[in-house]
Amino acid sequence: MTEEHTVDINDLIAVRMDKRRRLMEAGVPPYGGRFERTHTVGQVLERFDELEGTAVRVAGRLRTIRRQGRVTFMDLQDGGRRIQLFCRINTMGEEAYQRLEWLDIGDIVGVEGLVMRTRRGEESVEVSRWELLAKSLRPLPEKWHGLKDVELRYRQRYLDLIVNPHVRDVFVARSKTIAAIRRFLTDRDFLEVETPVLHPIAGGANARPFVTYHNALDMNLYMRIAPELYLKRLLVGGFDKVFELGRNFRNEGISTRHNPEYTMVEVYEAYKDARDMMELTEQLFAYVAEQVTGGTKIVYQGHEIDLTPPWERLPMIEAVRRYTGLDFHGKTPEEARKMAAEKGVEVPQDASVGAVVAEVFDELVEDHLIQPVFITDYPVEISPLAKRKDDAPHLTDRFEPYIMGWEMANGFSELNDPVDQRERFERQMEQRAKGDEEAHMMDEDFLRALEHGMPPAGGLGIGVDRLVMLLTDSPSIRDVLLFPHMRAREL
RNA sequence: GUGCCCGUGGCGCAACGGUAGCGCAAAGGACUUUUAAUCCUUAGGUUGUGGGUUCGAAUCCCACCGGGCACACCA
Numbered sequence: 001m002t003e004e005h006t007v008d009i010n011d012l013i014a015v016r017m018d019k020r021r022r023l024m025e026a027g028v029p030p031y032g033g034r035f036e037r038t039h040t041v042g043q044v045l046e047r048f049d050e051l052e053g054t055a056v057r058v059a060g061r062l063r064t065i066r067r068q069g070r071v072t073f074m075d076l077q078d079g080g081r082r083i084q085l086f087c088r089i090n091t092m093g094e095e096a097y098q099r100l101e102w103l104d105i106g107d108i109v110g111v112e113g114l115v116m117r118t119r120r121g122e123e124s125v126e127v128s129r130w131e132l133l134a135k136s137l138r139p140l141p142e143k144w145h146g147l148k149d150v151e152l153r154y155r156q157r158y159l160d161l162i163v164n165p166h167v168r169d170v171f172v173a174r175s176k177t178i179a180a181i182r183r184f185l186t187d188r189d190f191l192e193v194e195t196p197v198l199h200p201i202a203g204g205a206n207a208r209p210f211v212t213y214h215n216a217l218d219m220n221l222y223m224r225i226a227p228e229l230y231l232k233r234l235l236v237g238g239f240d241k242v243f244e245l246g247r248n249f250r251n252e253g254i255s256t257r258h259n260p261e262y263t264m265v266e267v268y269e270a271y272k273d274a275r276d277m278m279e280l281t282e283q284l285f286a287y288v289a290e291q292v293t294g295g296t297k298i299v300y301q302g303h304e305i306d307l308t309p310p311w312e313r314l315p316m317i318e319a320v321r322r323y324t325g326l327d328f329h330g331k332t333p334e335e336a337r338k339m340a341a342e343k344g345v346e347v348p349q350d351a352s353v354g355a356v357v358a359e360v361f362d363e364l365v366e367d368h369l370i371q372p373v374f375i376t377d378y379p380v381e382i383s384p385l386a387k388r389k390d391d392a393p394h395l396t397d398r399f400e401p402y403i404m405g406w407e408m409a410n411g412f413s414e415l416n417d418p419v420d421q422r423e424r425f426e427r428q429m430e431q432r433a434k435g436d437e438e439a440h441m442m443d444e445d446f447l448r449a450l451e452h453g454m455p456p457a458g459g460l461g462i463g464v465d466r467l468v469m470l471l472t473d474s475p476s477i478r479d480v481l482l483f484p485h486m487r488a489r490e491l
Numbered sequence: 492g493u494g495c496c497c498g499u500g501g502c503g504c505a506a507c508g509g510u511a512g513c514g515c516a517a518a519g520g521a522c523u524u525u526u527a528a529u530c531c532u533u534a535g536g537u538u539g540u541g542g543g544u545u546c547g548a549a550u551c552c553c554a555c556c557g558g559g560c561a562c563a564c565c566a
Contacts, residue, residue, distance in 0.1 A: 069522040142502040
């Protein structure tokens with residue numbers, strides 16, 4: 001910003017600074033302290049009939065001021081609700097009334113007065129006394145059109161929250177979603193645990209990690225890309241039902257569906273398998289949707305989506321056949337690569353059948369999966385932590401539920417054979433050697449844990465942000481993150 | 492990272508080659524039941540930054556900064 005640019009806003013601030021000074025001179029502290037409220041604005045509105053005629057003390061931010069000589073109307077906003085303040089000179093006295101002159105839109109005030117209805121029927125508080133709790137020195141965005149500039153909305157989310165009521169609702173829904181997930185799991189006797197966020201080896205997912213450095217230990221640490229390998233160590237340790245709800249960090253591109261840090265819940269249950277986890281998943285989604293939206297049928301961007309269990313189970317190879325007509329059953333890698341090429345899907349020269357199917361699925365099938373469906377039977381090459389299917393060792397007992405074409409979660413029967421796991425890691429290391437920076441790293445410490453014996457278990461990871469997007473009909477992940485990642489910028 | 496689009500007073504918008512206008516907010520005034528209050532008056536912008544083309548640039552061109560979307564990347 002140029003200096004000229006700041007002169008104007010400084011003029012507006014100067015006016016308010018002057019009011020602040022005059023308030024102080026008049027003995028009105030511009031930044032009050034404790035204010036004992038009898039009700040929130042929402043409570044007054046909800047219990048208006050019983051409260052009418054009684055005195056209340058409410059507090060909040062002034063959103064509008066309509067001065068009309070010896071009477072002034074203001075709208076007080078608190079908790080997303082608004083009530084009108086009705087100020088009359090002969091109710092509050094000349095001195096207090098005159099001092100209203102120094103109030104501005106945006107100021108936070110506490111008032112005392114009688115609950116009443118104006119002649120036009122507007123629910124109001126007729127103010128007898130008021131105090132200033134915080135003087136606002138900067139102007140609020142426009143009262144009617146709100147704040148539209150997306151960049152400002154993200155960078156100054158507090159303004160967005162003050163002036164755009166729907167935004168507040170989204171974050172309340174987010175909070176309810178997280179609370180519902182936690183309740184669903186703890187009600188089923190899952191133990192909530194916290195595992196390290198700083199990892200010596202970033203494992204549990206295919207992703208590029210953020211690297212940081214520990215001074216005292218003189219070592220690099222990675223921000224976790226998944227808690228998976230630590231949670232499985234807990235299965236070894238005898239915690240049969242655990243979950244962790246928290247942040248993962250991936251050093252990758254940003255999009256409407258990706259933020260560098262995002263919230264995930266991972267769940268593990270011993271002596272279960274992928275089938276059980278699919279049931280748990282659909283039950284959890286239905287429960288959360290019910291808790292947050294009141295039902296299991298929701299509308300996302302004009303699509304009606306029915307989350308009511310059970311959801312269809314569809315092996316990946318069948319999904320590919322259904323949506324592309326390509327049947328990869330019993331094909332050789334050469335044949336498979338040729339089939340993909342004919343559909344315009346590029347695959348590496350040495351791609352296995354499984355890799356080809358996965359690629360075709362990603363390119364041509366995902367977008368069709370609007371209603372909830374579990375895609376199952378993932379190729380072993382792309383599932384290094386999942387158990388093989390007994391009757392088809394090239395496939396794993398893994399699933400991903402798709403909704404709106406997005407991967408909403410990922411789950412599988414956990415691989416608990418340490419010998420097979422070591423071979424899978426070695427395969428991943430080969431991929432790394434070929435330049436795949438997202439391939440898994442060898443984790444000897446994790447293998448040692450497996451060698452002690454991990455009970456068979458089902459595991460599940462859910463992308464919480466995408467779930468919130470779905471439940472709040474938000475088109476971008478930034479709409480459900482209070483402070484989405486932004487490039488640094490000078491004020 | 493690539494492509495397309497966007498950046499005008501605090502906020503929401505207009506002007507799209509002729510030298511910047513409106514609404515809200517702000518300041519002064521009138522008004523004791525308004526509610527996008529109303530009415531009168533006033534102030535506020537070298538149009539993201541830096542170059543260029545032109546007699547003349549908010550407008551056209553280039554670069555940079557910031558943002559959005561799509562693609563890529565990515566569970």
